[in-house]
Amino acid sequence: MITYNVLIVLLIFAQPCPNINHNNVHAARYSQYSLESLNTLLAMRLLQVDSDGKLSLNEFWNDKPPYAILSHTWGVSEVLFQDIGNGTAKNKDGYVKIEFLAQKAAERGLRHFWIDTCCIDKSSSLELQTAINSMFQWYRDAAVCFVYMADVFLGPQHGNNTASWEVAFSRSRWFRRGWTLQELLAPTSVEFLSAGIGAPLGDKKSLERHIVEITGIPAKALQGQDLHFFSIDERMRWAQNRETTREEDEAYSLMGLFGVFIPILYGEGKQRAFERLREEIDKRSKDPSSSKGNFCLHSC
Numbered sequence: 001m002i003t004y005n006v007l008i009v010l011l012i013f014a015q016p017c018p019n020i021n022h023n024n025v026h027a028a029r030y031s032q033y034s035l036e037s038l039n040t041l042l043a044m045r046l047l048q049v050d051s052d053g054k055l056s057l058n059e060f061w062n063d064k065p066p067y068a069i070l071s072h073t074w075g076v077s078e079v080l081f082q083d084i085g086n087g088t089a090k091n092k093d094g095y096v097k098i099e100f101l102a103q104k105a106a107e108r109g110l111r112h113f114w115i116d117t118c119c120i121d122k123s124s125s126l127e128l129q130t131a132i133n134s135m136f137q138w139y140r141d142a143a144v145c146f147v148y149m150a151d152v153f154l155g156p157q158h159g160n161n162t163a164s165w166e167v168a169f170s171r172s173r174w175f176r177r178g179w180t181l182q183e184l185l186a187p188t189s190v191e192f193l194s195a196g197i198g199a200p201l202g203d204k205k206s207l208e209r210h211i212v213e214i215t216g217i218p219a220k221a222l223q224g225q226d227l228h229f230f231s232i233d234e235r236m237r238w239a240q241n242r243e244t245t246r247e248e249d250e251a252y253s254l255m256g257l258f259g260v261f262i263p264i265l266y267g268e269g270k271q272r273a274f275e276r277l278r279e280e281i282d283k284r285s286k287d288p289s290s291s292k293g294n295f296c297l298h299s300c
Helices: 004-014 022-032 035-039 081-086 095-107 125-141 162-170 180-185 208-215 232-238 270-284
Strands: 044-049 055-060 067-071 112-114 144-149 190-194 200-203
Touching (some): 044 095
């Protein structure tokens, strides 16, 4: 049964508007119907391993159970939402990450876990919009965030000494991706694990000095200081050396850092995405020291 609120949302997207800029129209419609309220229409899907050893996805609207969450960089053959339903998940290379996360969650006594590759139905534009808006909160609320460092190895064949993996850690692709910035800052507990055997490398606290040197992010931000304590310009600098596959995501991936929501409009281009992000930040900001106007992280 379709609820009244969901019906309103469906009508928003169903009405055609010929001879006008559709990007602007959709943005205006989103602003009329608060993006914060749209987020309440999306349940959070959590994975769990059933008693028969099979994976299942379960939806939770309000009272979510404690869960583990994964931060990683995407590979070539990741398990998608549809793969869980049709039973083809084990055929994908990315299934090793699900097994990895399930094991780590179980070691912490957690039955449920979340990974972005398959817990979001990305074929639904509305679901993708609301999921991206909820992402910072989902990472913040996780009992623990495990970071799978796909290019950092630890073991006899790779050298067990600290110096060898610290070099790989500092050069890891994970520190150069746009979405992983909020995945580092939002959770209270962040634990870094090597590729392969998933050996513990340390957590956000024990590796704090290294992370500060790699990212330029102040220790207080890593320790959980409210991000509004830091200026807009400073938070923007944290993302300067990070990249995303889709150019607009350079802007969209920063919404959580500033506590704002904007419509996801792939195809609008990076410059327009940053313009809309800045407009929304300026509406809520009381920071007189921030620079106004265009602040693309790289050339627009």
